[in-house]
Amino acid sequence: MFPAxxxxxxxxxxxxxxxxxxxxxxxxxxxxxxxxxALASDADVITVCAVVGRDVARDGAALGEALSGxxxxxxxxxxxPPDFEATEALTVAWSEATLEYLHDLSCEDPLTGLASLAHxxxxxxxxxxxxxxTDVGVHGSHALVVVELDVPDPNAGPGHQFTRALRLVQVTxxxxxxxxxxxxxxxxxxxxxxxxxxxxxxxxxxxxxLREFIDELELGATGVRVWIEGLPSSRASATRLxxxxxx
Numbered sequence: 270m271f272p273a274x275x276x277x278x279x280x281x282x283x284x285x286x287x288x289x290x291x292x293x294x295x296x297x298x299x300x301x302x303x304x305x306x307a308l309a310s311d312a313d314v315i316t317v318c319a320v321v322g323r324d325v326a327r328d329g330a331a332l333g334e335a336l337s338g339x340x341x342x343x344x345x346x347x348x349x350p351p352d353f354e355a356t357e358a359l360t361v362a363w364s365e366a367t368l369e370y371l372h373d374l375s376c377e378d379p380l381t382g383l384a385s386l387a388h389x390x391x392x393x394x395x396x397x398x399x400x401x402x403t404d405v406g407v408h409g410s411h412a413l414v415v416v417e418l419d420v421p422d423p424n425a426g427p428g429h430q431f432t433r434a435l436r437l438v439q440v441t442x443x444x445x446x447x448x449x450x451x452x453x454x455x456x457x458x459x460x461x462x463x464x465x466x467x468x469x470x471x472x473x474x475x476x477x478x479l480r481e482f483i484d485e486l487e488l489g490a491t492g493v494r495v496w497i498e499g500l501p502s503s504r505a506s507a508t509r510l511x512x513x514x515x516x
Contacts, residue, residue: 296345298326298338304355308346320354322362335363381441383462386515389455390508392465399502407500407507412468414448414476415514416440416483418460419492433460436488443482447475457515463498472497 289302289309297305304321307314318339325335339359343351384392400407418436437460444454444464453465466472476497483493498514501507 293345293422298341300328301338301342304339304342305346308342309449313352314352315358318358322359323366326363330452332360332363335359336482345364381438381456381462383441383454383456386455386457386511389453389457389463389465392509393500393507393511394504396465396500397507406502408502411500412466412472413498413500413514414436414444414464414466414472414479415457415496415498416444416462416479417494419494431432437462439486439488440493443486446482447479457511461514463514 289306293309294302294305300321303317304314306312307317308510321339322335325338330338336359339351339356343349343355396411397407400410418433418440438455440452440462444462447463448454448466452467453463455463466475470499476495480495483495498510501510
């Protein structure tokens with residue numbers, strides 16, 4: 270007997286499909302009705318598992334509970350353990366949702382240690398306030414060094430997303446190796462990292478060094494682009510620029 274989960278039900282989870290009898294539905298763990306529907310109708314169960322993984326994480330379920338729910342659903346519908354692909358999809362989705370939650374609680378991304386987007390904004394606000402006091406334009410005093418991983422295939426599975434996250438961790442180490450003097454290093458969205466750096470005569474040299482470090486990493490087929498992004502003259506424009514880079 271598998272433990273029953275106690276997640277709250279939502280309208281989407283309670284929708285009944287023609288391929289899942291009510292008697293079977295009532296035996297399913299909460300939040301796993303959609304997985305049962307997919308198994309009963311031979312639909313895309315991998316995608317459904319990814320959705321359910323995020324849902325149960327947001328409900329506060331431990332990973333062990335989520336895997337027990339998946340195992341119970343497969344046992345009821347197929348009388349066997351879940352496929353590896355289904356388990357991977359649920360686990361990766363659960364991990365990503367949990368990291369997003371932790372990211373909201375901290376000024377650092379728990380996976381890479383990079384500062385959050387909100388923290389990068391705060392640092393830029395400080396720079397703009399200092400510029401107002403010194404009459405030194407921000408566009409001449411500071412810049413952003415942006416590192417971007419290749420845009421993933423939108424049809425790629427959860428395993429590809431996990432690989433991309435690991436690549437970002439490697440890129441982060443390269444950033445830290447070059448910008449270790451107290452510069453703010455942040456994460457912009459899923460595939461970009463940024464360093465807020467002084468615009469000095471050595472900026473071009475440091476970016477060239479960063480490219481060399483990245484070239485030495487074992488990133489497989491992952492492509493990486495590095496560039497210097499100038500800061501606009503106004504704080505509002507800088508906020509819009511960060512939002513664009515974070516998309």
